[in-house]
Amino acid sequence: MKKGEQTKQHIIMKSAELFNQKGFAGCSIKEIMDATGLTKGGIYRFFASKDEIALESLTYALEIINEHFTRAIQGNKSAIDKILAIFDVYADVVHHPPLQGGCPLLNTAIESDDTHPALRDKALAAMNGFLATIHNVLSEGVHKKELRPDLDLNSLASFVFSILEGSIMASKLEGDNRHVATGKENLAHYLRTFQIQSR
Known part of the structure; x- marks a missing residue:
C-alpha cells in the first residue's frame, strides 16, 4: 500500500471510531485532525467533504x-448455534465492542433517520444485507432438516435482527451487558421451538 493510500486509510479508521462514538453531527473536522495528527489540508487532500x-x-x-x-457464524455447525454466535460479538458491548461506540449500523440508523439521506441509505443497505445473512443461515437450517420447513424465514430473520439491535441499545444505554445476554438466552429458547428433534 502506497503512503497516500495508508494515510487515507488512517483517516478512515480514526474517523470511523469518532463517528461511531460522537455521531456525524457531533464530530468535527478539528476532532478528526486531532485523532489523525493531520492538518485540515492534509485531510481534504483525500476527501472532498466531511460527508465523504x-x-x-x-x-x-x-x-x-x-x-x-462472519467469523462467529463460521465457528459453529448448527443454524441455531450460528444465530446465537452473532450475539457473542456484542457479549461485552459496554466495555469491549468490536468498534468503539457500539453498533455502527444502530448508531447511524438512529442519527441519520431524518437528517442525512446518504448515511441512511448506506445503513439501510447494510441492514438488508445483515437480514439476508440471517435468512440464509435459517434457510440452511431448514434445508439440513435442523429447523421446521414451515418457518416464515423473513419474519424470523427480522425478529432475530430486532432482538440483537434492541439488546445492544439497551445494554449501551444502561451500561450493563445483561440485555444482550438475556436477549440471546430468550432467543435460544424461542428458536429451539422450531428445532426438529433427531430420533
Missing part, C-alpha cells in the same frame, strides 16, 4: 462488524 469521510468511514465500520459476524 463519514460515508467511507461507515463503509469501513460495517466491514469490521461483518468480519466479526
Whole structure:
C-alpha cells in the first residue's frame, strides 16, 4: 500500500471510531485532525467533504462488524448455534465492542433517520444485507432438516435482527451487558421451538 493510500486509510479508521462514538453531527473536522495528527489540508487532500469521510468511514465500520459476524457464524455447525454466535460479538458491548461506540449500523440508523439521506441509505443497505445473512443461515437450517420447513424465514430473520439491535441499545444505554445476554438466552429458547428433534 502506497503512503497516500495508508494515510487515507488512517483517516478512515480514526474517523470511523469518532463517528461511531460522537455521531456525524457531533464530530468535527478539528476532532478528526486531532485523532489523525493531520492538518485540515492534509485531510481534504483525500476527501472532498466531511460527508465523504463519514460515508467511507461507515463503509469501513460495517466491514469490521461483518468480519466479526462472519467469523462467529463460521465457528459453529448448527443454524441455531450460528444465530446465537452473532450475539457473542456484542457479549461485552459496554466495555469491549468490536468498534468503539457500539453498533455502527444502530448508531447511524438512529442519527441519520431524518437528517442525512446518504448515511441512511448506506445503513439501510447494510441492514438488508445483515437480514439476508440471517435468512440464509435459517434457510440452511431448514434445508439440513435442523429447523421446521414451515418457518416464515423473513419474519424470523427480522425478529432475530430486532432482538440483537434492541439488546445492544439497551445494554449501551444502561451500561450493563445483561440485555444482550438475556436477549440471546430468550432467543435460544424461542428458536429451539422450531428445532426438529433427531430420533
